[in-house]
Amino acid sequence: MTGQVPIGGYADTGLFVAAELVNRVAGDADLSDLREILAVDPPSLAALEARHAKGFAALAADLRAIFDACHLDDIDAAAAGLNGLLADHPARPHLAKDPDGTWRMHHHSADAELLPMWASICAEALARLISEGGGHRIGTCERPGCGQVFIDVSKNGSRRFCSVMCQNRVKAAAFRRRRSTTIDA
Numbered sequence: 001m002t003g004q005v006p007i008g009g010y011a012d013t014g015l016f017v018a019a020e021l022v023n024r025v026a027g028d029a030d031l032s033d034l035r036e037i038l039a040v041d042p043p044s045l046a047a048l049e050a051r052h053a054k055g056f057a058a059l060a061a062d063l064r065a066i067f068d069a070c071h072l073d074d075i076d077a078a079a080a081g082l083n084g085l086l087a088d089h090p091a092r093p094h095l096a097k098d099p100d101g102t103w104r105m106h107h108h109s110a111d112a113e114l115l116p117m118w119a120s121i122c123a124e125a126l127a128r129l130i131s132e133g134g135g136h137r138i139g140t141c142e143r144p145g146c147g148q149v150f151i152d153v154s155k156n157g158s159r160r161f162c163s164v165m166c167q168n169r170v171k172a173a174a175f176r177r178r179r180s181t182t183i184d185a
């Protein structure tokens with residue numbers, strides 16, 4: 001795992017991967033989904049094998065529980081889950097030399113096992129966000145039946161939906177409800 005790369009508005013690779021794992025591989029880890037997610041870190045992508053799929057699905061389930069707890073404003077439960085992950089998968093800071101001779105600090109060594117490394121990176125990223133007062137930014141879409149999670153990177157931290165599509169569907173439903181109430185009256 002190399003430096004922190006901002007992706008799709010996420011300032012932190014760990015936050016991005018945590019949300020993507022929950023949304024795409026919880027319950028059933030499809031290797032092609034995992035490949036797309038781990039493309040953020042080419043060495044991880046190169047190391048990914050079919051034997052990793054089950055472990056990533058389990059990690060995604062653990063992370064889902066943390067997003068769920070945050071959604072219910074139960075940061076105590078989220079912290080307990082994160083502390084469990086952090087204890088099981090400690091960070092392994094590692095200093096390595098780039099081909100051009102630059103020394104760079106990595107989260108783990110290049111030959112680190114994929115799963116413990118990503119469990120550690122994701123848990124640390126979520127834990128840091130909570131420690132910075134951002135627990136409310138660990139969100140779940142409010143459209144009934146959606147369940148997609150996100151990290152709210154908006155300025156005022158008031159995001160409620162995973163996508164504009166879900167936002168529009170909820171708005172349209174509310175509009176229909178209002179209109180039918182008016183007609184009934």
Ligand SMILES: [Zn+2]
Nearest residue numbers: 141146162166
């Ligand atoms: Zn949604």
